[in-house]
Amino acid sequence: MSDLIDLLQWPAMAASLLAAWLVGSRSAQRRMLGFRVFLGSNVLWVVWGWQDDAWALIVLNCCLAVTNIRGILKNESG
Structure with a gap:
């Protein structure tokens, strides 16, 4: 299982x-x-980081997910 997660x-x-x-379009x-693809990549990075104990990467991607959600909300309203 670890090898499969490592491939993520x-x-x-x-x-x-x-x-x-x-996003640059x-x-x-x-x-x-x-922004939605970014959210998917955030999930993949968190899963990969979790099995590798890469806590800074996990925190970074959680923060980036918040910015991606903000991007979605700003693009929906304007």
Whole structure:
């Protein structure tokens, strides 16, 4: 199981890169998708960090998740 969780770092990285690309879009729909992909990558990083005892990474991704939720809310209202 540990080996499978260890592999999560690669989709987490890919999702983070894709999300950053989408968030930089002029299209509101793409930006919203980017924030949602970022939230998915936050979950993947937390799962990976948990099994590796990477507490700073877990805290960072929890904080980033809050900023991504803020991004979603700001994009919905404006």
